[in-house]
Amino acid sequence: MEQVKTVVEMRGITKRFPGIVANDNINLVVKKGEIHALLGENGAGKSTLMNILFGLYQPEEGEILINEKVVQITNPNVANDLGIGMVHQHFMLVEPFTVTENIILGNEPKKGMKIDIESAAKEVAELSKRYKLMVDPMAKIEDISVGMQQRVEILKTLYRGADILIFDEPTAVLTPQEIHELIEILKNLVKEGKTIILITHKLKEIMAVCDKVTIIRRGRVIDSVTVADTNPDDLAAKMVGREVNFKVDKTLATPKEAILSVDKVTALGNRGVNALNQISFDVRAGEILGIAGVDGNGQSELIEALTGLRKVQEGKILLNGKEITNHTPRVISESGLSHIPEDRHKRGLVLDFSMSENMVLETYFYPEFNKGGFLNYDAIDKHAAKLIEEFDVRTPSIHTPARALSGGNQQKAIIAREVNKDPDLLIAAQPTRGLDVGAIEFIHRRLIEQRDKGKAVLLLSLELDEIMNVSDRIAVIYEGQIVGIVDPKQTTEQELGLMMSGGKTIQGGGNG
């Protein structure tokens, strides 16, 4: 039993980036047929290590052994030839192409001068049957769900003959149901003789599927343990470097008057059909209202309608009793609304701006930063330095471009900026998506802190745990309507799940 072959061995890997040592003398041993987790906070160096294994980066020191032979992985093609495949967090698919076309891209079977699509489709169908990865080979990528797209990515690596599959945060973009299915897929892959390396910071998943786990913190290996011999608390402590509190500590809410009133609002989605359907609810001062729902039921459109980024067709939105329906984003922002956007790269930050500039993205025109059209960069820098210190954003300097920061630190910076505006209403959309436990804890604490200061907080999340833990009231959204508002202490995941799928409506729930 102990004589299982070692398929991947990385010895003394060191990789430096300007101002930071991403990997510091890292050792990693992965045996054949195991699911090996790489656990660590954002920015710990997990992805860097795997990018080295996949040939995207070259290490400054150290060596890599595949099947006990020293290899030089100079680019991803070499990795492919060695049987290493990678499923990236952000999928690399051509949207208007079909599943089959995407899978064979760059590796097309030819019949004369023509691409032999039929035999390719047959092969794809066979692969997906063998590994229980059900997809329609002829469906277009833009028409299938995120979970399906991930399967296409997995099939892509299998089609190229990968035996070692690297998954980079595979569950970050999936719904609970899809996560469940992915776990089954991973088990199947191992059964078929594949070896899997899983980059993650979600302890639940590790406990559910992994055999071994290597914990990385700040570029160094802290420990490598067998999952059966450990527990979530221990792993979390090793990952963060201190004890972590999973329970969100909070007192009972003392809600007061309504800050935000949404009254029968209807808005079109991107495809021209109603994404919001006469939706109504209130958020009161001193409470956190959580909005639960399956992705694509109008959450994004709701936030955009509230923040002035999407046109409202019918209905009224009141902030502090004043109408803000279809006002510009700036007017709404200045009326006392702050917004942590769901996609921090698309909306939240100008990635090529310095941290300092990003911290005044919505306030650069205030008299304290702007005199007669000229910006006072001293004041801006001071402002940024203060916020970065206060919110513990880890950045080499305030002049570092936002792009260079880890996801968690980017999110902290956005929260610092939004909270600093001292809003009456804070909208937090998926504020912890893709973040590690340390950052999640920090962000939840900040949201509750705002509530305790008497602010209204609207939390949208696809993670039921988060909604259940943080909210004072939970509104369930389904097909652009609130189908019920419940008390988190008096409900169960099952009940919420039923409501989220349209199976149950609580009448008159709007009053909470």
Next chain:
Amino acid sequence: MNSKIRNIFLADSTLVPLAAILLGLITGAIFMLAGGFDPIKAYGSLLDKVFGTSYGFGETIRQITPLIFTGLSVAFAFRTGLFNIGAEGQFIMGMLASAYVGISFDLPFIIHAPLAIIIGALAGGLWGAIAGYLKAARGVNEVITTIMLNWTALYFANFILNAFLVPQGKQNSEPVKESAIITIGWLSDMFDNARLHWGTLLALIAAVVFYILLWKTKTGFELRAVGLNPHASEYAGMNVNKNVMNAMFIGGLFAGIGGACETLGVFHYMSIMSAMPGYGMDGIAVALIGGNTPIGVVLGAILFGILSFGASGMKFGAGVPVELIRVVIASVIFFVAAHGIVRYFIKPLLARQKEES
């Protein structure tokens, strides 16, 4: 001091364009050898044409000046995420408007010349803003509209010239009034009658304004934000459409001033054009070589000006056809655009630099 200079020239962003220029010159030399010409003699006579006489040097500065303006125009729009192919048309509109003011008005120099330049600038700016408006209001790709507006400007200018400014049976308009001329007489005399004018100074000032506007002002903050991430800018409450128009307007201003200075400083008249002057198109290459930074644009314009003015020197001194110098210029652009290839060539150099640091 010495090591600092060295650092500047060894920085990646400096090294790559320099290597690209060198590779371009070598490629040109290969073509010349293939055509039976002596490349060393050719490049020698190019330099001789440019630096050999004070007249040639002065005329090179004359050649460089409009390229700075159009380079800034393209670079400015690019910083805002827009691809301004229309510097050519904006340049022509600047020429036309300043010619009109210069010919038709009679004012003291202190008012007349600045007025002609300002009107020329506005004409270029508004011409750019048309493309900006179409992009903002109708979502029409600015590449397409600016290309079309170039032709519109060319024929519109020819029409106006024919109808109002050019006497019957002539190719050139009436000369602009003495009071609108911005040629610097004493400097021209110093450079043996080379056509030197205040526009060169304006071009350098424009490069400084470019920098201050983009990196020191509120407007510049918005323009850069919109260029780098329109979604985040919208989220942050900036008016994306307004900024697109602003960017095209300001870009057009630069090109418009360039056109005005060409009319008022170099020609003192405007002629009916059978083809575009070409400064706008070269401006794209200048912006590219200069990495869309103001200093880079000035340096890129200098390079371009030297190559294109020195081209006739190559013909004169070494018999190399003018077409070949375009091959050299094209090669330089090619190598600048294809960083990857250049990096491959200078890899050993970069590696050594890393070791030293």
Next chain:
Amino acid sequence: MKKVFSVLSVAALSLSLVLTGCGSKAPEQGQGGQANAGGGQAAAPTAKIGMVTDVGGVNDNSFNQSAWEGLQKLQKDTGLPEDNVKYLQSTGDADYIPNLTQFVKDGWDLTWGIGFLMGDHVKKVAEENPDAKLAIIDSVVEAPNVASVLFKENEGAFLVGVVAGSMTKTNKIGFVGGIDIPVIKRFEAGFTAGVKAVKPDAQVMIVYTGAFDKPDLGKSTASQMYGSGADIVFHAAGSTGDGVFNEAKDRKSKGENVWVIGVDKDQSLTFGKEITLTSMMKRVDEAVERVSKDVMEGKWDSIKGKTINLGLAENGVGLPETSKDTVPEDVLKVVEDYKQKIIKGEIKVPEEPTK
């Protein structure tokens, strides 16, 4: 800030190097130039003669090319070193003055500006360099050190008009002009007069395309003319005229009996005898050769500041030899008669179209 400073200091350093370089070299050259100019008059075989083309370039199938051929012939005939005749091509308006100045500053014995477009520029360079010798084709420059060469295009055009008038079957004839400028007007006037002289009832269609460099425009204009019944089209439109030839070729291959009358050079050599009826040759080559020779032989003083008009009598315009293959002998005879009458002054060809 420091970075900027060091860049500037480097720039300043190189600039000062350059400036001192100029300063020491410029006077030397000036002296050399003068010495050369003086020597040029005395010893003819060492003369240096340059020409500057307009934007059409040296391969324009028209007057630029013709001028260059003249200089090349001169070089061969007089045994000048090959490097002693040179041309510089202009890519835009801005190039004219530097190109002319290049020759002048380098002390060349004569510098040609080819074409009407260069008039103002030749004048400016002449004024700035009173010791230089310049000459220009197709334009009159009022300066003591410039020789201006004009052609009596109307006389030559009259003769091709006679050919067209004698040979048309449809009684409809076309004239395609480039830009509406005096030179081209002389073509129109002479041509129309020539046609009317032999066939008073013939109709001449006149179109100005507004460009010398738009073959597509020439083609569509010619298409209209042939389409409305013309069987002979005369063009005086530079490379716009290439389009006229293309259209004629297309129609000829479909069996239509159409002709083109070329301009400036013997265009049957370029476009073929099947469509080129004849050409109104403007002997720019002869003119360039003649005036250049005068300078070499020390006769500059007799032509400087003057305007030289070249007509039929001076052999400055006329029909090419090759026309005898396409034009019947009796027509050529008529042409010859008219030529003699014009030379003798019995017929005065108008310079401007009668309205």
